[in-house]
Amino acid sequence: MAQKPSIPKGTRDFSPIEVAKRSYIMNTIKEQFQLFGFQPIETPSFENSETLMGKYGEEGDRLIFKILNSGDFLNKVDDALYSSKNSVKLTSRISEKALRYDLTVPFARYVVQHQNDIDFPFKRFQIQPVWRADRPQKGRFREFYQCDADVVGSKSLWQEVEFIQLYDKVFTKLGLEGVTIKINNRKILSGIAEVIGASDKLIDFTVALDKLDKIGEDGVKKEMLAKGISEDAIEKVKPLFNFIGSTSEKLDKLKSLLATSEEGMQGVEELQFILDTIKELPLSTAQLDLNVTLARGLNYYTGAIFEVAAPETVKMGSIGGGGRYDDLTGIFGLKDVSGVGISFGLDRIYLVLEDLGLFPETVTASTKVLFINFGEAEALYCLKAVQKLRLEGIKAELYPDNAKMAKQMKYANKREIPFVVLAGTSEIEKNTFTVKDMSTGNQEEINFEKLMSIL
Template sequence: MSKSKPTLPRGTRDFGPEVSAKRSYIIEKIKQNFVRYGFSQLETPAMENLSTLTGKYGDEGDQLLFKILNSGDYLSKTSEEDYGKGSKHLTSKIADKGLRYDLTVPFARFVVMNQHDISFPFKRFQIQPVWRADRPQKGRYREFYQCDADIVGSKAIWNEVELTLLFNDVFSDLRLDDYVIKVNHREMLFMLANYVGLEGKEVPFCAEIDKLDKIGSDKVIENVLALGGDKEKVSAVMSLLEETDKEVLISKVKAINPENEGVQEVIEFFESLDQFNDKDLKVELDLSLARGLSYYTGMIYEVKPTSVQMGSICGGGRYDNLTGVFGLDGISGIGISFGLDRIYDVMEELNLFPEDITQPLDILIVHFSEVNLKHGQKVVMQLREAGIKADLYPASDKIKKQFNYADKIQTPHTLVIGDNEMKSGEYMLKNMQSGEQKPMKVDEIIQLFKG
């Protein structure tokens, strides 16, 4: 039998010890803040029934669902006629499950199935992988993690405020200062569409506005005029989109329609944030932000790094009737998602990971004989029980080989055990960088490392 070279499916990745340690560091900081803000952890299965997933992401999303073949003889219930009807029909006969495409639809399904056991408002976070049968390319994978937090069952503007504070606290813990939280409101965008004379064409108007940073204002004006917008009013709206002073911007938008729900909520949102000025919040009102408007119904968020060329690293917004597709109407929610892979790339580029994050050990115990090895087994467990990351070279190989291994794994310290050390109870602790070494008792070593 010929041996084949092992490969990975396209769009998937291995994460070695260093990358895994750095990803875990980010996840842990996010998770700690989720818990601190009162979110409960939720996990859903990797697979869902296709009836749960299909029709929730549009035609394009349905095409990107990974389908799972039914177990057993999955072709036994098919006929030649089924093959002739094409792959879409055939798939319905041979696959009734699929890998989850995101964390939001499974969350909605969970809420509906557990509605009588849940206390609303319900705050949940979820950190799990999702799968999309997308065409792999730089920055786009078929398997990737999402880190989501949602609050359902409340329309209070405090939800929008505390999720903004949550963004701030996570990035503060990650020591990532170079970012801006951009916010906007769907109702304000729709109000602007009506103002320029595009009632009934709000979504196409917003789609053009969203292209501002890609194609420039002249082209956006041209496209909006082509939709039928009033020239003078379109020009006025463009000046609003380029306004950077928040107070001036709110004042001008309010002048168009002070009764607009979006205007009122944005004013209340910023007034609430004012009491947290000590946090140096990096929040901007950006009327050109128009992400996900087929999904979001209120406030929308996008977080972008400011010192690294990168798209958004987080996003989210208010949505109404999340659970309506499963028969439970009237449940409003708001959610945000941290982009783990992009946050990783930004932190790597800015060199923000702690130096010791990839250091698997504090001490490696090396020894001269089988008897020393046996003695080392008790010592290593003493160190571990004291919370020190310690390991024991597992075989009585030549001491030079053991030190070579210590160099390769870049352990900062070695502890040498020989016959004399066993008798005295003092072991030679060696700093592998400086070469400095000192005989120490186990309790002294513990005190040194525990500070």
């Protein structure tokens, strides 16, 4: 007995309806990317190993899918290395390529490799799949799409303003209200660590602070103490545990807290500019929230940090995020090229729209009319009509087989095709068509022009 086929854990098949809904989201995002002046690029699904390895930290390196060399990949491995069972050394000999882990490092490689052909500032978007050898769980897959937009070659804060507008525009187009765009700045976090005397513990401090909404004030204090941050330093940072008020009130509190930190005050000024500008360019549906505990990707971001939260009515993690980075291309030798970018979480956005019933019915609409097949002559007569309908952009098809009428009608019902056309000898002689409305059961014999107007 043949073994039942399956797919690898952490991957998914998508039905026609799911593909239609995913395409609706991606096309909406793509449309806005292009409206904002971003240009599309695509990079290979796999890169040279040295391009990817060492760019994501030790944990990230372990999650990169390696590709075995073609041919006799063990040919270059001597007996001593093979017997040592050292996977790191062995992998470098038998694998020279790897599946991309994200779109960011390949983008950095692209910019450096094509720097003489690129007009800076370079605005690019990319919507492609990535792969991670992660442990599959709910909402976490080994193969998934990323939808990224970045600008490199400009330090202007107008880019941050535009990215906030871009988020707002996309979610407005998707009909998703109640989205919150959280914003912070790496310089503010560095400044806070400086004024409390914990600059050497910046990462530990911010990682703990970032968990405030999950483990509460006591949990954050406990974690900070465990990481070697003094009680005196924690006491100084206490105002952040209950950081409420209007945007202007929050900025005033930060100015007071960071008065002695040059870097911290620079972060406040950058945020002030972005927030004041957005007031002059009101958002349609999204809310902007200054959140000083936001610290995603701290090793990576150097300025503004963004994270998009779904409406509170939906229990879902972030559905987007990004920020400013000052030396992304430096990993490939091109120094001092500042950039800022954001990403949309396609899978999570899908789940939110599905949960809230926000997918338009037209998204999954497929064939508009099915022509019943009564035989060779009738099929040819119908196919001529189908051809004309398709020229007018109407989705039409002919049932391929001269099967029993009941089978063909059942097929139309299962596919939820709204109209069925019957054309036998009588209709051919009169150059007409009998059209049936599947929702009401009503049918009438009409000419092609009337059929076109109905459809």
